[in-house]
Amino acid sequence: MFSLLRRLRRDERGQALVIGAVAMLVLAVTVMASVSIGHGVYEKIKLQDAADAQAYSLAVKEARAYNFLAYTNRAMVVHYSAMLTFMSYVSHALYLDMTIGKIASVAQYIPGIGAVFAAVRQVIKAWKAAVEGVARVLIPLLSLLNLALWLAQEAMMLGTLKDLMLTASADTLRGTDPRAKPGASMSKGAPLDVLRGKPSLNAANMKNFLHVIDDGPSSRAESFDLLDPTGLTKRAHLLNKNKNKLSDPDMAKYRLLMGNLVNGARREWTAVGKNLLLIGRKWSLGITVPYLPGIKINKVADSQVKSFDEDFEDNRRDQLYASDDIRIQFTLSYNPLFPNKGWKDILNVNFRAAADNQGGFHQTYGNRKTNDHHQWMGLTPFFTADTSFVDPWHNHFSYPCNVTVLSKDMIPQGAGSPKQPFHLENLRGGDGFMTDSRSGKLDDASTNVRGGFLDITWALAGGNGKRAENFREQTGGMMALSVGRAIYHRPGDWQEEPNFFNPLWTARLAPAKTHWEEQALRNVIPGLHTAQSDFADALNY
Template sequence: MFRILRRLRRDERGQAMVLGVVVMLVLAVTIMTSVGIGQGVYEKIKLQDAADAQAYSLAVKEARAYNFLAYTNRAMIVHYSAMLTLMSYVSHAVYLDRTIGVAAKYLQYIPGIGAVFTAVKTAIAAWKVTVETVSRLLIPVITALNIALWLAQEAMLTGTLFDLYTTKGHGDVIGKTDPRAEVTEDMDSGQSFNNASVSSLFGNPSDINYSNAKNFLHVLDDGPFSSSPTMGMDPTGMLTRGKLVTGNKLSDPNMAKYRLLMGNLANGVRRPWTAEGQGPILIGRRWEFRLCVGIGELRIRKTADSQIKSFDENFENNRKDQLFASDDIRIEVRPTCFLFGWSDVFRLRFRAAADNRGGFHQEYGSNKTDDHHPWLGITPFITSDTSFVSPRQNHFGYPCNLIVLGKDMGAEKSGKKPVYELENLKNNAFMEGSGDGKYNTAENNDEAIRESYLDMTWEYVGGKQDGYAADFRQRTGGMMAMAVGRAIYHRPNAWKEEPNFFNPLWTARLAPVQTHWDADHLKWLVPAWEDSEWLIQGINY
């Protein structure tokens, strides 16, 4: 018996097994730790990709909406220029009919060449009828087309607003990038904006998507102010702009800004022939004839003009806007040919206009005849009113959208966990108490750090075991990602150009998360944000 015990005591077989068990335990823990860390990194990357994809996707929608406004506004300007050209043809045709046409009426009786003047008179009369008929038909059609473009602008705004604010508007960008990602609850109100209705955007200023929608609209001239607690009953300003179709009073500053802006833009793109006229003597829109006979000089000047004019509502019984065109003749004389000034001898005006009272042909003095050119006036359109007060703080007038996503990593669940999560070691704590208690401090206990205590689950994600950490785990599921998308106006080599809705130069970018629009949300999400606010105040962008 004692011999056997002595042999067993001296026997060294089996030592490797004991060491192997210990090493295998350490190796298993190391592998599972690596797998857990790798899986966490992988899930975080996917979640951040989903947040970035959604933020960029919404920024692309905003940029596309703004570019659509620019293209449609440009189309409206082209249409106004076309209407001015039509009215120029009308005034010029009236001029030809009342001058060359009248002369040909009498010259047609000259033997031999009378047939030529008869043909001229007939051609001018036919041309006058043609341009008047075409103008009467096309001007109302083009005006209706401009109204249709305005309605398309409003539809684009409403659709983009829907995309920014509602669940369906998110599309499937998040789900395709990370199927496990979820749009988190509002960090302040606790209300889930994932299922919010469109009607709630009128009175829920605490919602992240609410601020996204308001950031998109506040760039509009009639959009909500960025400091406004709500967006009101007309968030896109459509009802305000719609008054142009009916009210259209120049004394109303909201109406005057549209009429004057679009009128100036349309006047600025006129062709030279439309704007001031050009052409050969007698039949052109602008020419000059001089004759000096020693004792005096005769000058006949033909001038032309076509433009959009805006009148006060009290002018001639509220005539409002006009598509105005004129072809005028002035005969002047002066003693000698060089020494004295000119004196008017005769003036003849050939003018046409289209307005909301039916238009006119004004031929002599103040007489207006032939009221058959109706024009509604400047139709509504959307313009911008970017603010450059504290430009870095206000993003240079560029809208931002903040996306906050979470993912259920089991932080608040006690059910089935992945095999690599070593929750059982924490629960069993089979080595707990074997140390000397040196590290069992209050601070370590708050951080869930204890001797012989191993927990590879997400139960303690978020840091300290306080109300904030528990709330964070409950709302996010243990993992969170944020991203900010921004629509940026950029003309190459001209960054200082103010953003506008007349040049399609809007693009989408991802922006730093440090955005003042949602500072309250960020202070909750990142406590260090508020702690360091004194340092970064004034340089956030």
């Protein structure tokens, strides 16, 4: 018996089995942990991809809306320029009719060549009637088209606001992570919160999209006008004769800005005319002999959009103004040493045409006006940007940011709940493994080492404490955040001020830290404030 025990004690066979069993247990736990962590990382990557896609998608919609404003504003400028050009044709035709046409009406009775002058007179009459007729039709038509473009701008902005309010697009999320859902701050009654004016990421996204607009809310405003978020009613005053006053800065900024843009877009012939003797809009003719009487004729032209004060001629407002004027001067003795001295005006003839909201007018021979020629409602509303570089580094140069917060339910909610990714929940179940021997439950007193347990269930995601429990309740154990931004950038030049006249808006993903959503981020990121304070303390230290 003792010899058998001594033999068994010296026998080394079977030791590898014990070591192998322990190693297999460790290997099995390691493999299961790796698979569980791999699933968690994979699900997190998918969720983050969905958040990035959603934030970028919203930024693309914002940039697309701003570029639409730029294209339509440019179209308005082209239309105003076309109206102004036709008014130039009208004033020039009036000049031809009242000068060359009058001369031809007398010269047509000269034998031999009278038929030529008669034909010239008829051509001028026909040209004047043609440009008059086209201008009467074209100016109201282009004015209505500009009005339609403005309404299209308002529709685009309201449509983009709707997309921002209904933050999570099912199509976008379905294509990246079907299990993703809007975070608590974005989904819990988000549209209703926006309508009630309650703070939420949706309301913040909408406000930051609107604050770039000149009549939109301030970037630091707590809320915005829910009944008129884009400032439509303010811009609509441009159509109201009684409210469209140049003394009102809200009206002056639109009238003067668009007027200057249109005047800057004029072609040379429209602006000042080109040199073409007798029949051109700009020419000069002089007959001078040193120390003898001399005469010179100057023909000048001008066309521009004018904005008038409300007290000018019963609030005539804006005009499409064009003029072709002749000035005849005479001197008794032309001095070549002082060529500009001694000249006296003997005749000033003004051929002018204008379209405005009181029927327009033609003007010849001094101040005599003939009314009711060309009705024009004036400049129509349009969107303009307010870049307001106040603390630009902090306010991101007025570029709009949108925040997307998504969550994913990783914790089973009972029988019949969707199957969750593989995890090691059985390690803390049933038979007392990792439980308090007295209560059969996880030892609450061991919170300081709970994170070290080989328990990779999502029931403990985020750590311990009330904030972590709230985090798990709101997110289901996993959350992702992303920020998109619409930026204005001309390639090679970052110094151009953002505006709604050049379609240079593009979309980018941006750092999550922005100046306006700190409170919202604190609500969805546990420990954000503490981390910021610790970082600040470390820098100060």
